Amino acid sequence: MRTARLLVPLSFGAILFACGSVPNDPGARIFPPSGVIRGTVVYQGPHPCSRNGHIVGNAIVLVFDRRNPPPPGGLATTAVNFGDVTGDRLFANEPRYQGDDMIYCPAGHGITGTITASGSFEIGPVAGGSYELQAFFDYTGDWLPEFKFRNLPEMGDIVGGDIDTADALKPGNVGNPNYQPVFLPVDVGIPQALGSGANGLPDAIPDYVIPPAGFVADNVTVTIGAPLTTTRPYFWPTGLQYNATTMQYDPIESSAQAAANPVPDALKNALETPSDRDYAYYVPVLTMPQDIQVLAPPPPPTSAVGLASLAAAVPKFESSFPHLKLLSGVPSNELSTAVSPSQPFHMQIPGNQSKNISVWAGSVFDPQKSQYVDQQIPEGNHIPFFWPAVVLSKLVDDYQPDANGSFHTLDPASLTAQGDPKNPVIVMLGITESAGTAPADSLLGAGLPAFANFPNPPNPANYVDPQTGKPKAVTGQDHLNVILRPSVICFDTLFDASNPDKRGTLVTPYLTGTSSDPTNPEPNQPLVPPDLLTNDDPSRQAVKNLVSNVQQGCLPKGRYAINLVYPDGQAWTVPNEAGACSGTEGPTDYNGLTCTLKQRPVLLSQGNRAVVEIVGPQDPSNCTRMSGKVPPTPPQCGSQQ
């Protein structure tokens, strides 16, 4: 009994010493180590607007993966994260208008001048990686992250980022509308050794690993100070077809065919058939077969092949490509809705909305020559590269019926671009046609000056404004014509964490074709330059940054959104939310041009039809494993083909 009695105080005493620290959770409840970007937004610009005692707009800081930046440098459609500094905090000392009857902007009341303000920001969690920060102050207060028609800065907003200011201040870059700021890398985590797969990659970016204690990329300074002076490149598309008689490209009205359309003569028949009417609004403005075959470019003019021959060859060459026409703004019947402050869209389309697209020739400043040098498209052939860039991105919108025979159930408003391991990012790059002084809807117009100057180098005068010495921008264009390359780039690598090479695979149905030279239609001429990825010509760098290999194969079927991108990042995309109703808004009422559940206006020009669709092969034997000249779509383009 005494022993038992002793046990109690002994065990009690042991308890008093049985202390310890609380263990860390061994599993899922632990906060996984992550990265944080912390810094300061420095604003230099006009006095902000205010209303109801609050500053209008916030400073937005967008975080992009440097391996996949947004256009024009890359393809990202959304930031990996974003944060903001509220206008009230950024401009804590600015006086505010207390009334709620109007938005008071000092600039509109004669108060000009520039102010400086700053505010701290933190953005997290961020995975390990190397990032670039783009930023802007939403001066107009119109920015919303979730809608394509309001998710980018617009005219009047003040833009910037964590940029290389020294580079921006170089003589050739100041005032150059083509200048793309160099964003400084913001590295989050511990850099790892470059794997073997990264050998030879241009500007290879290593993997970054977050240490157990987390990682804070601190003291990042984001500078905002460049007002945007142009609006976003609002447009609406239509397909073009070549009229051999008139040698003109005419708009496609109702004859576009698509697998998505249940009846032949798609648009016309669908519109005339009540039960199919809604399908009419899915009929793409342009279709392209999976196994599209185009002609090879004519040989460069030589002494033996004169300009006359070239003038005949170029239209033939060009006409073998699909064409899009992007018309400025929106149709006149949609204009008032598009620009109305009381409606959701807030498009900054001016009164002369039919001429609102700016075009300028791509050029880079050669410091050794102290002059701007024109940029050619990667294929060369002296075809100049023009801004804005046109990029088509594949949508998840289903191009074939589901098990119930229904179309377009995955993404009724055709809004979502592909982007997962099964359905990787797929893009198609267009060729913008324009010459500068007037719409030039053909390579003949665009390229002839270059050809015409043969054998001399391109004349800088064609691309540089003699008044300013800067690249020549042509504003007020009412449309752009776009040539669609018969190729896509499939970026399955974006979803392969083990692959440091994030470049994609260029897929094209044919690697060679018949020459478009009417005098010498030689077969088996290269469609894709054999040295596309090896030639060090600067014109190739853009494509080399995106493509790691070329494969022959059928193009991935499906619907492709159309993006128009200015060099400063301003862009416009169709289809967008203005054009059709999303799932929770209910089906689109095309008669009333409103949504069934939540009524709001619908702008048809921005809707489901505003896509290019790649449809089945012209030759049924193609795109199969058994036979045919064109192999099936390679697996890099996903499994849903």
Added chain:
Amino acid sequence: MPQRNWTRIAAGLLLGAVVFSAGTAAADERTEARAHFKRGMGAIADGHYDAGIEELKKAYDILPHPNVLYNIARAYVDVGDLENAVTYYRRYLEGNPKDRDEVAQIVASLEARIRKQQAQLLEAQQAVGIAPALPPGGSPVSPPPAGAPGTAQAGPPPLGPTAPGLGPAPGAGAPPGPARGAHGVAVAPSPGNIDAGELKTEEVFEETVVTASRTAQSPLDAPNSTSIITEQDIRLSGITKIPELLRRLAGVDIMETTGAQTEVSIRGFNQRLSNKVLVLIDGRSVYVDLIGATLWGTLSIGVEDIERIEVVRGPGSALYGADAFNGVINIITKQPGEGGSGFNVGYGDRDSAHGSVWASGRDKDLAYRISAGFDNLPRWSREVPAGRADVDVFNDDQNVSQRSFRVDGTVTRQIGKDVSVGVQGGYSESNPLEILAVGLINDFILKPLDVGDVSAFLHSKHIEARVFWNNYFVTNANNAAYAGQSFFEGQGRLDIVDGEAQYVDQFETGTGVNHDLHVGAEYRLKRIAWTYLAQTETENHLGFFVHDEIKLGRQFAVVGDYRADYVPYLNRVVQSPRGSVLFHPSKQSTMRGIVATAFRTPDFLEAYLGTPVPTPVSGAALIAQGAPSDNRNFKLQPEQIFTTEFGYLNSESDYFTLDSAFFYNRVTDLIELTSPNPVTVGDLATPQVPTQASDSTGYYPLFFNGWQNACRRYNVYGAELGVRVFPVEGLDLYANYTLMDVNQDTSGCSGPQPQSDTRTSEHKINTGVQLRTKFGLDGSIDFHYLSPQDWAEQVQNIQKQDIEFQSFHLDAYTLLNASLGYRFLRNQAEIRGVVFNLLDDLHREHPYGQVIDRRIMGLFSYKF
């Protein structure tokens, strides 16, 4: 220390204690005391007064009860030991009983009788010239045995106002032999015609419950399955968390989710912030209407203040209205004037600490009890390791889960024989309190959380009334957030004023048809202001209830209940009926059949939510809304349960009790999160829909979500089997088994449904032993086994921008808890060691719960 060593030590301690104590101890105090009481009363009835008195004294030593003192005194009167009788009557009066006036007169009569006897003796001695010689410890004159012929004539005249003619004098028509009390126990006549009152023959150690019918009754008569945690259970377990005390009960699910949060449910459907059990303290609801939960750690009482805990298994809305969904837990505190004074302090590993001090006293009709305490509860495990650069924490000390203090006091006053009134007040402050919150929010910090309550009550023979005010004031936030993310901080205040009155009557409507009728009404005011709500909300609730227990003879009883509650949110009346039939095959056994329904109203967070919730995107938020901006008429329906149950209870033997229940539950309309809907273009044109960035937070709304009633139904088939055995004195064994077969019925449902969502173990076994020795060593060991659990939690899928069900599987786990204490200084002091999860079986009790490991605490208590 290796796990094996701990096991060996515990086993050795237990074995040694058993060896040293077997045959000399008393285990279950109430059972032992009841046995002694029965034997004592039987002996007295048979005229064996000395033996009877000894048995009663043993009963009192084991578990003091004033009626035992009274009966001892009464027995002393019968044997003529008037001085001891007076002594015990006076001890009885110290408890200020309702019949104190009558007993005081008896004492006065007895004292006068003693004086007179002494005077007569002295007179007689003087007459014969003999000096008085008093027997040691006895009265000067030993009267003849009770009932002896001629006693009345030979003794002194009757004393006191009731004395004339009260003694059942032979020849006055009284039947021969001892008189019989109301319950059939023999009552000896008072000597010398002194009216010493009748023996209090009711079985004072019989367990009673009040929760199942709002009236004191034996569990045998309760219309629901009812379990009890006794004061002994509490003391021997050494447990300092009130909800953890309930783990030993069949049908009760206990989940330690954080160091400070233990969630309790009954018959399944446990969850983070369990909202389907109504918890009462002495009948006062402590349900936090703000979030629909019981925050056990904020109660103003400690385990030391508890007399017993009653757990009613099954729907209780018919009596208590909303939220008594699948059970009611009523914590019965020690009455003012009882329980003495003392303190209890404890310290354990991870800096866990517990302290409690209490005082209780009585002055005539006035009685009081006050208590205060503190707790420092460490986390089971940390979510944020030390030294993290990327995470900000709302509370700097990430080791602590709760640090709190509390104070509580009650004062009662007896007015006349049948009326008592009282006031009670309590306050607790937690700073911080860590909980596992609902929805997408996991680790949540309340810092501080101040809880106050004031109540007043009146008890009388026919009228029961009470009113209380519960007040909560809280600042809350996520425990941690990545730098750049918000803590999601909020402030809230909740006021609840509740008043209830009921009329109570017992009457007959025919031969052998006895009614126990309760008719009452309740008014409940809820007023809540909280950052997360769209606006300050006030609700006025009304409830009307009627309860009638109809006893048809000795073997049958029918219990009917009906309650109608007006729910302002729904703007309609919700009805809750309950019917129960009881059959007693024997006096100490019951067969019970029940049909009942209950409901849970949407809590304020569900009904009126309106707040941006941070997302992993620093600048974006999800707007959580109770009523969608574009459909303000949307109403959640209350969660519903229908139950039918058959139960059998047998406490016939002094050596064991058997309790069983078999039930079927159908649960519908459970409230769950909706999938988020993106902000639409149409919303931009709708002024009442928040679509722009907040001026204060800068959040851009991306999605809306809220709540909905789940389409799927749950069919639950269950069984609860329990036995408690008292094989020898000093040893008390219990074991129970719970079967829960939870089935989802998703027929007719569209959209994603969870794969498996049982939320409880199919098999649960609790067993344990309690030991108490006379030399002061006592303890308990409790073993719990829970089979695996499948949970379907709604989680945020960032990539899909959706909220979806994610399945979690929790492995089976065992808990072995042990406590060993030693009483000394005449049982006034005690040291105790307590080990929770002795086997260190690391496990989670909820998918997002912290990892439970072994914890140790030492306690020292002293009672005045």
